Amino acid sequence: MNKHVLALAVAAVVLASCGKKEEPVAAPAPAPTPVTAAPAAPPPEEKVLNIYNWPDYVPEGMIAAFEKETGIKVNYDTFETNEALNAKLVAGNTGYDIVVPGTAFSPAQTEAGLFQPLDKAKLPNYKNLDPAIMGALVKADPDNKHLVPWAWGFTTVGINKTKVEKALKGMAMPENAWDLVFKPEYTAKLKSCGIAYLDSPTEIIPVALHYVGKDAYSNNAEDYKVATDMLAKVRKDIRIFSSTMIDDIAGGKACVAIGWSGDINIAAGRAKENKSKDVIEALLPSTGALAFFDTMAITKDAKHPGNAHAFIDFYLRAESGAQVSNDMSYPTGNKAALEKINPETAGNKTIFVEADYAAKLIQPGKFTNESREAMATAYNAFKAGKLAGRYHQPELTRFRRR
Numbered sequence: 001m002n003k004h005v006l007a008l009a010v011a012a013v014v015l016a017s018c019g020k021k022e023e024p025v026a027a028p029a030p031a032p033t034p035v036t037a038a039p040a041a042p043p044p045e046e047k048v049l050n051i052y053n054w055p056d057y058v059p060e061g062m063i064a065a066f067e068k069e070t071g072i073k074v075n076y077d078t079f080e081t082n083e084a085l086n087a088k089l090v091a092g093n094t095g096y097d098i099v100v101p102g103t104a105f106s107p108a109q110t111e112a113g114l115f116q117p118l119d120k121a122k123l124p125n126y127k128n129l130d131p132a133i134m135g136a137l138v139k140a141d142p143d144n145k146h147l148v149p150w151a152w153g154f155t156t157v158g159i160n161k162t163k164v165e166k167a168l169k170g171m172a173m174p175e176n177a178w179d180l181v182f183k184p185e186y187t188a189k190l191k192s193c194g195i196a197y198l199d200s201p202t203e204i205i206p207v208a209l210h211y212v213g214k215d216a217y218s219n220n221a222e223d224y225k226v227a228t229d230m231l232a233k234v235r236k237d238i239r240i241f242s243s244t245m246i247d248d249i250a251g252g253k254a255c256v257a258i259g260w261s262g263d264i265n266i267a268a269g270r271a272k273e274n275k276s277k278d279v280i281e282a283l284l285p286s287t288g289a290l291a292f293f294d295t296m297a298i299t300k301d302a303k304h305p306g307n308a309h310a311f312i313d314f315y316l317r318a319e320s321g322a323q324v325s326n327d328m329s330y331p332t333g334n335k336a337a338l339e340k341i342n343p344e345t346a347g348n349k350t351i352f353v354e355a356d357y358a359a360k361l362i363q364p365g366k367f368t369n370e371s372r373e374a375m376a377t378a379y380n381a382f383k384a385g386k387l388a389g390r391y392h393q394p395e396l397t398r399f400r401r402r
Helices: 003-019 062-070 082-091 106-111 124-128 131-137 161-168 184-190 201-211 221-232 246-250 261-273 305-315 318-328 335-340 369-384 393-401
Strands: 048-053 073-078 148-160 195-198 240-242 256-260 280-282 290-298
Touching: 048 305, 062 073, 062 305, 082 201, 106 290, 124 305, 124 335, 131 148, 131 290, 148 161, 148 201, 148 261, 148 305, 148 318, 161 184, 195 201, 201 221, 201 256, 201 290, 201 369, 221 369, 246 256, 246 261, 256 261, 261 280, 290 305, 305 318, 318 335
Parallel strands: 048 073, 195 240, 195 256
Antiparallel strands: 148 256, 148 280, 148 290
């Protein structure tokens, strides 16, 4: 290569290099944003469900059917009064997932946050519930957020008709069935075959208030005194204080009782099964009886809420609702179940009362904590036979000052 050509080549390279713009230095890439790990999914619930309910209050075979279908083991315990259930709920750490409170206590329990809200997306059978029943429950559970009906009924008078007629010795049955358990002329005769009261302040004091013409759900201590003065007159005739009337009436321990409509009808059924000659009846007092609603709720400390929802939805099937009425003699709150209830049960006017008597039923009300305390004091004094003494009046005076 001659020098001229080499010079031209070198010049071209120099010119090219002089005319080239310097490339900017690239900025370092930003550090990747750390990815926040999604919260760990809760571990799957163990296949266990703990239920706390009243005695003789689940259809035969229902628990076994649920266990077989779902593989969930059900531990089923019972309590005998609303007071017992309430004490456990208030203490906390119940160990139960589902409980069955009555509407005498559930409003205060709901307000106190003792129950979890229902996840209705997990309850496709919720649609089966009777809107009228759910409307009645709004008083206990605003917006129906926590409670689902288990069954309903009314507190009334049950009799062994055969024994009562014998004990009355020709005395006519009263027009108002409450006279059988509250009027001395009748209790003096019926004590010979046994008078039983439900062993619960929130069952006896309200019906006593109603009998003396006061609001059954009064929070006025003066009304309590009127009711307990009446009770004091018959105390000597009361033989039994019991949490369930079924065995007492069916077994012949009592011929007349203040009890729950369904339990009295169950006792009547057992008497028939045992081929007893005694006729047991639930009566419809002329002045009305006290309606109640028992409900399912998921406790705030439930360890198995998913399983609890599964059971509630199982219970809300139309077939389950019909089984409740057919087997337990209590009306169901499941509207879809009505067409599946057998004719004998559907036609029993002490289970599904007629419209004119339904209008006489005293709907559940709400007691304050203070009135429940005074009620328990009054009831315990009545039960102990101390209503006329110093034990009774000072407690009511203390309640009045509040």
